[in-house]
Amino acid sequence: MMPVPPVSVVGLGQLGGSLAAALVAAGRPVTGWDVDPAARDAAAARGVRIGRELDGVVVLAVPLPALATALDDLDVAPDATVTDLGSVKTPVLAELGARYGSRYVGGHPMCGTERSGHEATDPALFTGARWAVCLEAGTELARWLRVAEVALQVGAEVVPVTAADHDDAVAAISHVPHLLAAALAAAAAEAGPLALNLAAGSFAGGTRVIGSDPEFVTAMVEGNAGPTAAALDRVLAQLSRPWHELVAAGHAAVTGGVGRRPVRVPVDRQALLALGRAGGAVTYRLAAFVEGWVPESG
Amino acid sequence: MMPVPPVSVVGLGQLGGSLAAALVAAGRPVTGWDVDPAARDAAAARGVRIGRELDGVVVLAVPLPALATALDDLDVAPDATVTDLGSVKTPVLAELGARYGSRYVGGHPMCGTERSGHEATDPALFTGARWAVCLEAGTELARWLRVAEVALQVGAEVVPVTAADHDDAVAAISHVPHLLAAALAAAAAEAGPLALNLAAGSFAGGTRVIGSDPEFVTAMVEGNAGPTAAALDRVLAQLSRPWHELVAAGHAAVTGGVGRRPVRVPVDRQALLALGRAGGAVTYRLAAFVEGWVPESG
Missing domain, CATH: 1.10.3660.10 (6-phosphogluconate dehydrogenase C-terminal like domain)
Structure with a gap:
């Protein structure tokens, strides 16, 4: 059985603040940090422990340009898994993969609104959202599972994917x-x-x-x-294309939908990526059927 | 002072049924007709008089292909003004203008939802919507005003426009x-x-x-x-265009907005069309300021 590590969230704006609050609500130990004291205060009011000592799954919830330096002045445990919520993954993999090696697992929750900042925090933000979690050739499966489990715990569904895809x-x-x-x-x-x-x-x-x-x-x-x-x-x-063909193709695309049925997949990079490429996702309920997977029951 | 004519609505689906219901609610005499008995019954339940004798402002609220024949089996008063709600105006002007001459005034309310049919009737459908009312060189201004007044009475704002524009x-x-x-x-x-x-x-x-x-x-x-x-x-x-230019231009277009300030325009084809081309509309409140205009106070 895989122990459930704590989560550390760096950047407590809309995405990071919502994630930290949702995890606290699920009973998970969460440490948070933000350069803005107001964001720290707002997170503390939701039960997030504020601190610079980060361990477990370290989630970088800062804007893309800040990803490279967000951990510079913080104390990160040497075995921590590092993930991020950036909207593009190949450049971030190049940057953070070079720095953290196989400890880095890219992520991207497909949610968020036009609002931003800690005032837009919503613990339900991830409920039902897809959350891409990257599986590269060098990704350690155990770390991928830890990141995926964080996404599942806040109600998201995990899509295994490579950064390029x-x-x-x-x-x-x-x-x-x-x-x-x-x-x-x-x-x-x-x-x-x-x-x-x-x-x-x-x-x-x-x-x-x-x-x-x-x-x-x-x-x-x-x-x-x-x-x-x-x-x-x-x-x-x-x-x-001729308009009648174009309209028919567009209509079919939005009304066809992606079929969803429970499938059992082994914890194996190729099997997980094949699930993602087929339009599938790992859901909380399904996670129990993934071989070797022991999700939090919170 | 312009007498307020009755309104006759042919086609009692989402648009026609909503219009008839909204006019009844405003206290205006409304006759309605639909080939579907269920649509007639639904309109009658909202206080619409059902009948084949049409006078005043006759509103064709039928699909585009049915416009040409919708009045064939009905009894239309010789001096009735005929308008429609079709989503394209030049072909309809060619068809109905040839048949009804200066008695035809094209119209198009910019509303409606993905739903359709009399089950989707909503007397508030037109509230705040733009309603294009066509002013061609041969349009009788008095008839144009009668059609515009119907739109205003159900809460729409009237945009004077040519069919081509x-x-x-x-x-x-x-x-x-x-x-x-x-x-x-x-x-x-x-x-x-x-x-x-x-x-x-x-x-x-x-x-x-x-x-x-x-x-x-x-x-x-x-x-x-x-x-x-x-x-x-x-x-x-x-x-x-280069993406940064494209994004800036698109953002400016949706956030700039069309300035709205009350203006007084004479009841004159060129003045009304100039108002429409400038992004303006005749609103219920403004109508009182249009020279010679006596809107219903209901």
Whole structure:
């Protein structure tokens, strides 16, 4: 039976603060740190122990540019597992993998809202969300399981994935949607105020995400430039199809759904990645069926 | 002072049923008709008088393909004003303008949901919605005012527009968004089940409208093919810009907003169209300030 390690969360904004609060609520020992005293106070009020001594699963919940230096002034246990919540994984793997070797396991919960900061903390933020947890050739399976177990404990479902496959996928389902939203909005503005004035549901839905901070959006798409350009090319190819074919294909894609049925997979890198590539996820209930997996019952 | 004519609504599904119910609630005499007895019964239960004798403002609330024949078996008063709620205006103007001449005034309320049919009736459907009302060179202003007044009475705001300008505008803010949603969904499906499985907020927002009936969507974009192709070209041109420029332009477009301040305009075709082109609308409160305009006080 795998002992359940403590969790340390660095960065107590919307994602980190929500994670720490959710884990505390589940009865797990959590240490938290943030450079902002107000964020530390807010987390402490939710029962998070505040400190600079980090062990167990160390979760870096800071913006991408801060990942490389977030642990510099903190005291990290030599055997701690290090994970992060960044929205792109290949560059982070290059950076943190070089530093922490097989102790690093990349992660990316597919949630969050337009709000940010510790004021936006919500312990239910991860409930039902997909959480990509990266399995590279050099990843220690025991550490991968520890990170996956943290995600499961706060109600997420774990998608086993490589960093490269993750970045291709999020280009298609997150980064390109931001570019399409921008193009749709800019073209409508070009069409004139009459068009913007008539805009209703379909325009609002198609442009909502471009209301986010443009510097954040630009950094996100440029930080995943290759996969995003490739995914954009696939969208442009679709747009050149006859409209009746395009509409039928799009409708089928959103209404087909990914079939979900319980499967038993061994704790094996290839088997887990195959589950992820097939559109599957490890869920809390399923985890009990994964060979050798002993999840927290909290 | 302009007498307030009765309203007759043909087609008592989501749009027509909601309009008839909202007008009844406002105390206006409303006659309704639908080929479906269940729709007639539902409208009658909301106080709509059911009958085949139509006068005043006759509102055609039937699907585009049925517009040409919807009045064939009904008894329409010779001086009735005829309007419709169709999502494209130039082809309808060609069809109904040829038949009813200056008695026809095109309209298009920018609302409705994925639901349809009389079960989806909601008297509040038009509250705050924009309602395009077409002013062509041959439109009688007195009839235009009668149609606009119906829209205002159910809580909509009236955008004066020509059929051609309307079709260009809705291409940009409704028809192209459907094509982009289809392309985004189809390209993500091409990327594989892993991508669809990680999809969260930005993908759901960007693809929501393609969940609608594909035959309806195809008919809509093909019914406005020229303007939609031109609007799609403007989106493609935007997508070829450097990403930081594209993101900044898109963000500015959705956050800039159209300035709204009360203006007084004469009841004059050019003045009303200029108001519409500038992103303005006639609102219930403003209507009192439009020279010669005497809106219902209900």
